[in-house]
Amino acid sequence: MNLPNKLTIFRMILIPFFVVFMKVPVGGGEIHRYIALVVFVVASLTDSLDGYIARRDNLVTDFGKFMDPLADKLLVCAAMICLIDTDQLPSWVVIVIISREFIISGFRLIAADNGIVIAASKWGKLKTICQMVMIILLLVNLGGDVAHVLEQVLIYLALALTVISLIDYLCKNKQVMSSQK
Template sequence: MNLPNKLTCLRMIMIPFFVLFMYLPFPAARYIALIIFIAASLTDTADGYIARRDHLITDFGKFMDPLADKLLVCAAMICLVRTGELPAWVVIIIISREFIISGFRLIAADNGIVIAASMWGKAKTVTQMAMIIVILLDIPALHLLEVILIAAATVLTVVSLADYIAKNRGVLSSKK
């Protein structure tokens, strides 16, 4: 297993620790969760950069990297719904998009096709991660930025879904 794939696996391993610290009842726990989330988010940047730089792009990475991102972001958003800091309807839209895309990827994989993330999908992920970080910071002066990032993440989620379906609609009619 190459380094980018190890970083992807590390990101998935960090998720339960993030969730644990989001639920622990002492004040510093939230900041530990924030540090874990930022570190996990940085592995996303690092694994993609290293994979492209060193020509280490694999089918495992194409499939698991977006999945690791989805797991990290969805876990964080569910925790933020619980705390009342993120509206449930936003999370429902975002998670619904992830299930739809995962369904497309499974159908594609069954037909021997691996679909990499698009630029819209990457922009969506970065915006969602930034949104989560700003919410976790819990700085009143950043409230307007939180609202803007929530709106941007929701819009990019819908746009990236439409783009993904448009570019990959042929997957649904593919035969083995």
């Protein structure tokens, strides 16, 4: 197994740790939330790192094309679900975003069944970056009016990019539905 794929698996392993630190108070105050923030940032950075290394060293694999976006989805969805409980993220936004992820995952499974591996698009990557930045800002929880406006802008930008990337993905890969076995 190559290094980019190991980084993808490492990102997936970090998800339960993130959730535990988000949900289980450790020590006094909000320390558990800051530990969760560090875990999320480290996991997010592995996303950029594994893709960079895979392209630089020509280590792109079908495993990576499939599992890297899945690891991103798991990380982002876990974080957004945790942020519903803190009242920082509306549940309907999370439902729309997770619905997109299920649609795309199902689409990828159909494609894989037909021998087609579909890598993430630029819109999908931009969506993921925006979602990760949004989550980091929400986890930092700066408070104040300016931070609140910025958080809201990022929430709705992430939502818009989610819908745009879904439409782009379906339009560019409509042949998958017509080429079913």
